[in-house]
Amino acid sequence: xxxxxxxxxxRAIAFIQEWRDVTSEAAEKQSYxxxxxxxxxxxxxxxxxxxxxxxxxxxxxxRIDLFxxxxxxxxxxxxxxxxxxxxxxxxxxxRGLVDSGRESEAPRYLIVSDFQRIALHDLxxxxxxxxPLFKRLPPTIEFPLADLPKHVHAFGFLAGYRTFRLKxxxxxxxxxxxxxxxxxxxxEAGGYPASEADRFLVRVLFCLFxxxxxxxxxxxxxxxxxxxxxxxxxxxxxxxxxEQLFRILDTPxxxxxxxxxxxxxxxxxxxxxxxxxxxxxxxxxxxxxxQLLACASFNWSRISPxxxxxxxxxxxxxxxxxxxxxxxxxxxxxxxxxxxxxxxDLHAEFAQIKADRSGRRDNRLAAFQRKLAGIKILDPACGxxxxxxxxxRELRRLETQTLSLLRVTDxxxxxxxxxxxxxxxxxxxxxxxxxxxxxxxxAEVAIWLMDHLCNQELSAAFGVLYRRxxxxxxxxxxxxxxxxxxxxxxxxxVQCTYVLGNPxxxxxxxxxxxxxxxxxxxxxxxKGAGILDYVTAWYxxxxxxxxxxxxxxxxxxxxxxxxQGEQVAVLWGWLLSQGxxxxxxxxxxxxxxxxxxxxxxxxxxxxxARTDPARLLITEYDRRGEHxxxxxxxxxxxxxxxxxxxLLENRRRHFQEATELNYxxxxxxxxxxxxxxxEASKLKAEAPRISR
Numbered sequence: 001x002x003x004x005x006x007x008x009x010x011r012a013i014a015f016i017q018e019w020r021d022v023t024s025e026a027a028e029k030q031s032y033x034x035x036x037x038x039x040x041x042x043x044x045x046x047x048x049x050x051x052x053x054x055x056x057x058x059x060x061x062x063r064i065d066l067f068x069x070x071x072x073x074x075x076x077x078x079x080x081x082x083x084x085x086x087x088x089x090x091x092x093x094x095r096g097l098v099d100s101g102r103e104s105e106a107p108r109y110l111i112v113s114d115f116q117r118i119a120l121h122d123l124x125x126x127x128x129x130x131x132p133l134f135k136r137l138p139p140t141i142e143f144p145l146a147d148l149p150k151h152v153h154a155f156g157f158l159a160g161y162r163t164f165r166l167k168x169x170x171x172x173x174x175x176x177x178x179x180x181x182x183x184x185x186x187x188e189a190g191g192y193p194a195s196e197a198d199r200f201l202v203r204v205l206f207c208l209f210x211x212x213x214x215x216x217x218x219x220x221x222x223x224x225x226x227x228x229x230x231x232x233x234x235x236x237x238x239x240x241x242x243e244q245l246f247r248i249l250d251t252p253x254x255x256x257x258x259x260x261x262x263x264x265x266x267x268x269x270x271x272x273x274x275x276x277x278x279x280x281x282x283x284x285x286x287x288x289x290x291q292l293l294a295c296a297s298f299n300w301s302r303i304s305p306x307x308x309x310x311x312x313x314x315x316x317x318x319x320x321x322x323x324x325x326x327x328x329x330x331x332x333x334x335x336x337x338x339x340x341x342x343x344x345d346l347h348a349e350f351a352q353i354k355a356d357r358s359g360r361r362d363n364r365l366a367a368f369q370r371k372l373a374g375i376k377i378l379d380p381a382c383g384x385x386x387x388x389x390x391x392x393r394e395l396r397r398l399e400t401q402t403l404s405l406l407r408v409t410d411x412x413x414x415x416x417x418x419x420x421x422x423x424x425x426x427x428x429x430x431x432x433x434x435x436x437x438x439x440x441x442x443a444e445v446a447i448w449l450m451d452h453l454c455n456q457e458l459s460a461a462f463g464v465l466y467r468r469x470x471x472x473x474x475x476x477x478x479x480x481x482x483x484x485x486x487x488x489x490x491x492x493x494v495q496c497t498y499v500l501g502n503p504x505x506x507x508x509x510x511x512x513x514x515x516x517x518x519x520x521x522x523x524x525x526x527k528g529a530g531i532l533d534y535v536t537a538w539y540x541x542x543x544x545x546x547x548x549x550x551x552x553x554x555x556x557x558x559x560x561x562x563x564q565g566e567q568v569a570v571l572w573g574w575l576l577s578q579g580x581x582x583x584x585x586x587x588x589x590x591x592x593x594x595x596x597x598x599x600x601x602x603x604x605x606x607x608x609a610r611t612d613p614a615r616l617l618i619t620e621y622d623r624r625g626e627h628x629x630x631x632x633x634x635x636x637x638x639x640x641x642x643x644x645x646x647l648l649e650n651r652r653r654h655f656q657e658a659t660e661l662n663y664x665x666x667x668x669x670x671x672x673x674x675x676x677x678x679e680a681s682k683l684k685a686e687a688p689r690i691s692r
Contacts, residue, residue, distance in 0.1 A: 003041035003159055011039040012149045020145060022115050023079035032115065033066050033074060039148075040158035048072065054096045064093050069105040071157065077114045083142070086112035087121065094123075109157065116145050120154055146677060180205060183291050187282055196279045198438035202445050203246055204292070206274060209449050212300040213456070215469065218266040224296040227289070230263055235289035239282035250275035252470070271470035274445060333557075333591060334390050336628075337605050340584045340617065341498055341555040343394055346372070350398060354405060362406060369402045373424035378491045379501040380482040380538060382432030385443025387501050388475065389450045392430055396454035399425045404461050419466045423458060427451050430475040431491040433482040440477045447475045483518040483537050487545045499542050499554040505601055506534035507561070528570040528650065533561055536571050539608075543578050550610040553583065560588045560604045563640045569647040572638035575608070576645055582636040583607040584617045589625035604640060618642060 003011075015035060022028050030050055037044040044066075052067035066074035073093060075086040090110045097106050110121040119142040141154050180201055187197040210216050211223040219225070226245060231238045248256065249270045256265065284292075335343075353364045372395050379387050403422050427447050434440040448471060459466045478490045487493070506515060508531055515534055522537040523529035535558045546552045562571055563585075586605035616633040618640065633642035654660075675683070684691045 008040055008152050008159060009149045012152055015039050016145055016148060019115060028115075029065065029076045032113075033076070037158060040152075040155060041160070042158050054093050054102075055100050056092055056096045057099070062089075062093060062096070064090075068107065071107050072109045072111065073107045074111045074113070077112070079114050079116050081114050083112045083114060083117060083119050086114075087119065090121075118143060118145060118148065120151075180295055183288060183295075186288055186291075190283055192282050193280060195437050197282075198441050199277065200242075200279055200282060202441045203275060204242075204295070205442075206270075206445050206449070207245075208295055208298070209300045210452075211296070213449075213452060215270075215452055215467070216267060217467070218268070222263075222266055224293070226263060227293055227296060231289065233289070234286045235284035238284035238289050238292070243279060243281055246275045246279070269470045271472065273474055274448070274471065331390060334387055335394075336586055336619075337387070337500060337555050337557060337607075338391055338394060340586065340605065340619070341500060341553060341607055342375075346398055350401065365402050365406050369399055369424060372399050372402070373426070373429070375497045376429050376491060376495050377431065377498045377500065378487065378496050379430075379432045380487060380490075380499065380541065381501045381503040382434050382440075382443055382477065383502070384439045385430075385432060385446050385475070385477070388430045388432055388443065389446050391498075391500070392425075392427065392447060393450055393454060395425050395429075396451075397457065399423070400454070400458050400461050403458070407462065419458065419462055419464050423455075423466070426473050427475045428473040431496075432475065432477045433485060433487070433490055434477060434479060435481055437479050440479045443477050444475055481518065483522055483541060487541065488548075493545050493548040493552065496545075496549060496552045499545065499552060500556070501538075502557040503535045503538040505559050505603075507559070508533060526570070526574055528566075531566055532571060533559055533567065535559060536562060536567070539571065539575060542608075543575060543580055546610055547578075550579075553607065553609040553611075555584075555605060555607040557591065557603050557605050560602050563604050563606070563638060566650050568638045569649040572645070573647050573649075576638075579610050580608050581610070581612060582616075582638070582640075583609055583613045584619070585636050585640040586619045586628075587621065587640050589621040606640070 018035065019032060022032070033050075034044045037048070048066055048068035050066055052064040053061055054064055056062045064073055065076045066072070073090050075090040075093075077083065077086050087110065090112060094106055094110070097103065108122065108124045110123060112119045112121075119140065122139045141151055143151055183204075184197055184201050187200065188194055192200070207216075207223045211221065216222040226241075227238075231241050245264065245267065248260070248264050248267050252269045252271075350368060353361060353368055356364060375395060377388060377391055379385070382388055406422075430447060432440070432443060434443060451468060455466050455468060476490060478485065511519065511534055519529065519532065519534065519537055522540050523532065535556065538556060539558075539562075542554045542556075546554065561567055584605075584607040588602050588604055591601050591603040616636050617630055618633050618636060619628050619630045621628050631642070635642065635644060637643045637645050638647065
């Protein structure tokens with residue numbers, strides 16, 4: 001993982017202090033660049049070399065001061081020397097690389113510096129005319145060393161941040177999501193009701209996906225051709241035409257009019273409540289229609305569940321993301337929780353059955369499939385449903401493997417009806433609670449789309465085209481505040497197999513009035529509960545929920561603060577008193593997101609239940625969240641170590657004589673109390689008494 005920008009800026013400030021008075025090229029330039037790379041978390045010697053020989057245009061040989069093949073060339077001068085001359089020399093070296101057959105090594109970036117000034121030249125700048133000006137990086141940036149913290153983003157390539165935009169040929173990428181999000185905003189700005197705008201865009205998203213994945217089987221380009229050829233170019237009739245299409249998608253073929261135009265009749269009956277509600281007509285214009293056509297030009301056939309979270313997150317202001325606690329995540333990180341909670345056990349059980357050579361194997365396989373179909377999952381903070389989507393995919397894949405083994409034994413010819421009878425795992429095994437209407441609707445359609453992808457995998461395994469249209473079942477995603485709802489109304493506790501998810505990451509200092517009221521309602525008079533993070537309320541609700549069904553297992557992603565410091569004794573003191581036991585733990589690692597503007601937090605994953613598992617496991621990672629190491633434990637303490645459940649409680653006074661601590665210093669100002677050297681000088685001049 002690249003360093004966080006806050007860490008890079010802190011290192012840049014230290015770098016300035018170290019090098020602000022250095023002027024001699026010969027004596028110090030190599031140390032300068034070693035430390036410059038370190039600002040961005042990169043070891044220079046791992047990627048770049050000093051004094052790289054290259055033949056110049058004149059035929060003579062020169063030496064590049066610093067060279068990272070394919071990425072960066074640096075020319076360095078002593079303080080006060082002409083940087084323009086250094087720039088020309090760097091370009092001459094690059095031309096020499098190309099002319100000598102080393103074109104693949106030609107760098108994108110050229111940096112010239114004289115210690116106290118730095119100039120960055122991007123030799124392959126973005127030239128997309130549709131990219132807003134404020135998003136474009138200028139091809140050249142020059143600044144004094146003292147301003148390095150202001151310009152660290154321009155050097156993101158050193159830290160490992162990608163500086164190019166996703167291209168149209170990338171399937172289902174975040175740029176496509178942002179196009180839809182922009183359309184969402186324009187609809188709302190035009191007075192279209194917010195709740196209807198959510199449903200409208202979800203329907204559009206389904207049509208985009210359906211066209212590229214064979215759901216619209218009769219004509220794979222049905223939706224695009226509908227937009228291009230059956231709506232006027234100025235967009236004035238697009239809202240009306242789309243609403244008519246949505247009604248067709250919700251109407252069985254035998255109830256459609258006999259005179260229905262062919263371009264509408266070729267659309268299948270979808271149902272599944274997705275198109276059931278009647279929406280207002282959206283007022284479109286030419287630009288909005290063009291945006292929708294641009295979305296249709298993307299290839300959505302390899303869509304990832306992460307894009308739905310990205311789509312939602314891209315329309316939220318940063319403060320809203322912080323208050324709701326939205327952190328949409330990579331598949332890799334979600335699977336950490338799913339594997340530990342149930343996937344590893346299911347795969348181990350399947351492997352054992354697969355290895356059975358007795359006559360009981362088919363009966364065991366059938367029983368295993370029934371077990372998969374009986375699993376019911378609740379995500380009480382489901383967002384756009386990423387955890388449910390991936391859990392469903394993994395259950396379906398296990399079922400497909402199970403059915404494939406049974407088919408080998410049976411050897412019977414398969415057709416659509418027989419496959420339909422065999423497939424038992426379905427989307428109505430999934431349940432969620434989400435506070436926002438928009439992400440809840442995204443979750444529903446995302447689960448249907450994943451179901452379709454799983455049906456394609458089953459079709460490939462059996463050689464029979466299998467589709468679940470019309471949609472007769474759906475996930476149950478309740479819209480509401482999970483801390484105020486009775487979870488048993490969404491899924492009765494006695495039916496629930498697993499509770500899982502990624503509840504909001506909101507610390508005690510960041511909670512708004514509503515969230516503080518939620519915490520008071522959940523924790524009541526529990527002593528010390530005022531220090532707890534918002535996520536702990538889900539632990540309390542899950543504990544109460546499982547009281548009626550002790551075999552239900554739970555796992556949440558949480559900020560690592562609940563397993564360290566003052567919160568541990570308050571939270572875990574209460575949970576342990578209710579019979580809760582930690583069954584597995586992933587110790588601190590960075591939680592990553594697929595979306596732009598992604599949040600970076602450090603988290604733990606904690607699995608807990610009222611029953612004792614067969615084994616207790618602790619997973620530990622390196623600082624980058626890589627190279628997991630799993631160890632068995634006799635007991636997992638609230639501090640996520642192998643040891644007894646000892647809780648260190650808050651003390652007002654030290655148990656020995658010691659100097660008292662005051663409140664301390666917190667980085668809770670969102671950068672508003674950070675000032676530049678120039679601002680500091682001005683303040684000291686205006687008010688000398690504050691200089692110290």
